[in-house]
Amino acid sequence: MLLGLLAAGSRHGYELKRAHDERLPRARPLAFGQVYSTLGRLQRDGLVAPSGQEREGGPERTAYALTADGRAALERWLAEVEPPMPYVASTLFAKVVVALLVADADRARDYLVAQRQAHTERLRELTAVKTAPSASLDDIVAADFAIAHLDADLRWLRTTLDRVADWHREVHS
Amino acid sequence: MLLGLLAAGSRHGYELKRAHDERLPRARPLAFGQVYSTLGRLQRDGLVAPSGQEREGGPERTAYALTADGRAALERWLAEVEPPMPYVASTLFAKVVVALLVADADRARDYLVAQRQAHTERLRELTAVKTAPSASLDDIVAADFAIAHLDADLRWLRTTLDRVADWHREVHS
């Protein structure tokens, strides 16, 4: 991701974090410590290099630019397809499994119902975000992504509610 | 997750990993190193304690059990609802954003089309998994989870394909 941002032109660390957070408004904001430690690694591996020193209206800052290797690595990454769902990695899923292991079917059901409600509420919020007049395409595309996955969770929660009794029986056999 | 498995009875590390991988067949298998280091942390925090030493048909093994604090922490965890989609955290999403930053709209489209194909293929595989005669409910519920999220990705890929030109323009403005 940082490589991608640097491809658009060299930047110093603080500004990279700024650019990241702007470009992906709904992603987890980067910590400064993380930006610099990642830049350090990228530099260690020859994918970025310092490209200048600047001092305007603030303290000294070091800009970084992509190296040819960095550009090649980025192109490679962009050319490859992400493996779709190689694993089910989800806290929600794990929690439901544990609930069935640890509690009775009714308790698990209660959890599923509460989670469903929270999802429905969040869906409402995100729909409001994307329909606001001030929504940028960045906001809309990200909201759509989130909405699609909330829907997926809700669908799964629904069918799982129907199966709780059977699943609970199987888990305890 | 390990706490949940221990709630069903005390177990040693190796067996915990085994139980985890069995219970969640489509999750990422745990590394042994990870199980023990997590157990160490849980012990450090007073959530689990060694509960016995055993030697049958193999080397010595140390079983661990939940402490009262551990049980309480597990109950607390189970009682709280997971915050739904607090962030859009997805490699797929980040990749599309970078593609738009770095490449032209056609290149981004090519990537989206290739990714869509991989998703469709994976959907087929997972559908086969859940319809196999030998499929357990564990398999089916996990496959349904994955299928729902693959669908969500596909839905998003579709609308994003329609928006590439506009989004590309906005990204570069």
Added chain:
DNA sequence: CAGCGACTATTCACCCGGTGAATAGTGGCG
């Protein structure tokens, strides 16, 4: 002018989860 606060730029120390390999013990077999 000095001090303060806000903003900018970076480092530091630490933690967790993930990884792959190494180490050590037991049992069975030739």
Added chain:
DNA sequence: CGCCACTATTCACCGGGTGAATAGTCGCTG
């Protein structure tokens, strides 16, 4: 006895995430 397979655990390392600390510059105020 040695070897192999299986069981049980440790070890050393890595990247990403966290929160706070450090340091410089600028503008404002008394």
